[in-house]
Amino acid sequence: MVFSRRTLRRLAADAGLLFAAAAFVLPLAWVVLSSLDAQADLQVKVPGELTLDNFDAVLEPEITFTPLLNSLILCGGATALTVACAALAAYPLSRFRSRFNRPFLLTILFATSLPITAIMVPVYALFVQVDLIDTMHGTIFFFAASQLPFAIWLMKNFMDGVPKSLEEAAWTDGASAFQSLLRIVLPLMGPGVAVVTVFSFVMMWGNFFVPFMLLVSPDQMPASVSINDFFGNRGTVVYGQLAAFSVIYSTPVILLYVLISRRLGGGFALGGAIKG
Amino acid sequence: MTAEVAPGPAGASPRSPGSGRRGRRLIRILPLSPALVLLLLFLAGPIGYCAYIAFTDLQLTGQASSSFVGLDNFRKAFGDDDFRNAVWLTLVFTVVSSIIGQNTLGLALASLMQRASKPVRTLTGGIVVTAWVLPEVVAGFLLYAFFRKEGTLNAILDWLHLPGQNWLFTLPILAVSFANVWRGTAFSMLVYSAALNEIPKEITEAAEVDGASGWRRMWHITLPMIRRSIGTNLMLNTLQTLSVFGLIWVMTRGGPGNRSQTLPLFMYEQAFQKSMIGYGTAVALLLLVVGSLFSLVYMRLLRTEV
Incomplete structure (x- = not known):
């Protein structure tokens, strides 16, 4: 042939x-x-x-449910905060012209690529001084702040894609800027908001270093840190259980990724968002 | 969330400008304030604090106050063999895993995908991206299992009648570098796939008709056309790789000894296991400065977009 x-x-x-x-x-x-x-x-x-014995063995409150719930509270709370702040911040940056915009956006862009790992030691020292160490809300605030630059950057770019004429119509009808953001702009950029939300959540869900540094008590630890207990604390390592836990812990982010990439085509706009 | 949209009459003019211009400008900036407060308190604050305690002898325990020690921490760092070891290992880790590994493999996969059949493309893309989406710690465990003496890699080598070895002990920095390639290649692959898709078909076809071989086309046509993507990708990969902590922590804890201790792990050890926050922060500040330089270059590459 x-x-x-x-x-x-x-x-x-x-x-x-x-x-x-x-x-x-x-x-x-x-x-x-x-x-x-x-x-x-x-x-x-x-x-x-x-x-399914391995799954049976790890599906205990102490091993799986509490850490996953902690992860959910941490990442859910921080994602909600990030998305809300980013949407609010993106609105004036996208809609009103001001000499303040360009320097602000440049600073944001600069901050998106700073190595967050490098500031964890001073953040720890700072959190000890202001009594935020080992608190969920402190960790949520830091997570949100570390994700905000990229979230604002993405959100502003998506918002630029929503034509201004629709809002102008709403303004004539007496809607405030806040109402038009909530009722017109955000619904129209639904996929964009979804990308920012999922991306922030996935980044935080997998983050190990931040909770590892800022949380101390074992009952507050998210799954990314508690998974290390399979080594050491429980005697010999049961690899089957470690694998079962890894599967449970990883599934949500994989599902979220599949969901978002189905909706927006491969590489989910990330390629577009950071393209050179 | 979608039902509320009622398009108003087209071409309606915005509400006429109100009276106090200054007040209006303030109201316009108001939505920025929550983000601004968070960023100032939790990002700019720690960076400023970092720049301050790097010049003190702050310790973790048993010390009421710290004192200003000037450049002592930095002098100590440059005279410290362990620090120089960490710098060297960070360089090896970055060059091998990010610049050579992720970048080249990502480009190779993306360009093979241009020609491959659809099922193979989807399958490979799915697998590579899954490795990327997995949480960092899980990726660390998977590759720990892969490189362990009793792990999969040695089993395969044995099956091929090749000598195996205890990778995490003999070549720890290479093992963690390959782990980072495994985990990070998807990003480069996605960036390059997007870039290659934007090259007009006519150009590559014209070169093909003119008889340019595959390598020549790659070198003279494809690479120059995607050079901006290459720059961006290299910058982002490098920044990402500079701050890898969890992956190495899970696989080797920086060991054996300090043979896979890159700068983030060195910084952590000095600050917490040796209780020298001031010294650890000085190392962190150096890392931050290097990161900022890369970040500035990255912004130059993107400058047309703001």
Whole structure:
């Protein structure tokens, strides 16, 4: 059989991609297979028999539900705060011309790429002094502040896409700027708000360093930190349970990502938002 | 949330300007204030505080007040073998995992995806992106299991009759670098896929007709056309990689010894395990300054967009 050049090239590309996919999938296969295997160790292998025992074992208040609830309170609270503040801030930046806008936006852009890791030591020292250490609200405030620059930046860009004429009509009808933001602009940029919300939430859900530094008491720890208890604190490591917990903890963000990328096409506007 | 939209008459003019212009301007800026307060208190505040305590001998315990020590912390850092080790490892980690690994692999995957068939493209994209979406700590555990002596990598090498080794002990910095490649390549892949899709088909086809080989097309046409994306991607990758903490913490805790201790882990160890907040912060400030420089370059690359 003779293939055309084009077909050959496609086959070569397919082979290359499949090889990469195989390499990338190995660690993922480990976590899925081990979570279903009562005798899981560190190697990828098909379980002798499939079992949900690992899930049964970790679905305890102390191991799974409390940390996940803590994660939800932390990330949900901080995301709500981030989105609300970003939407409010984006409105004047997008709608009114002011000599204040450009320097503000440049500062915001600069702040989006600062390494947050680097300021965690001073944040810790500061939080000890003002008594915010080991408090959920303190951690929520810091999470929100660290995510705000990017959220404002994205939100402003999405808001620029909503035509101004609709609001002007509402203004003539006597609506205030706040009403037109809430009733007209935000509903029209629904997908944009969704991207900012999901992105902020996913970033915080996976963040380890911030709660690791700012929270102390074990009963307040989110899943990103409590997962480390599978090592050490509980004696020998039960890899199957660690894998089961990892699956439970990772599922929400994967679902959110799928949801948002279905809605907005691959790479969910991130490519567009940061393109050079 | 969608039902309320009632388009008003087209071309209606805005409400006529009110009286006090100054008051109106204040009201216009008012919505900015919640964000501004949060940013000042929780972002600008700590950065300012960082710049201050980096010049003091603040300690974690048993010390009522700290005193100003000038540049002592920095002098100490540059004379400290462990600090120089951390700088070197951070460089290796950044160059291997971000500049070489994520960037090149991301570009390679994106350009293969341009030619591959759709099912393969979707499958590979899905797997690579899943690795990226996973929480950092989970990614750390998965690659810990992969590189452990009893882990998957050695099992595969054994199956191929190649000698295995205890990767996390013999080559810890390479193991965590590969872990970062595994975790971060999706970002570059998405950026480059978007960039490659924007290259007009006619251009590559014309070059093909002229008989330019694959590599020549890549070098003379594709790369120059996406050079802005390359710049942006390199900047963002590098900034991201500079602040990786959880991944390395989970895999090696910076060890064995300090053989995978990059700057963030060094900073953490000095500040908390050795209780020298002042010294740890000085290291943090250096990291912040390097990050800011990259950030400024990134802004130059984006300058047309603001």
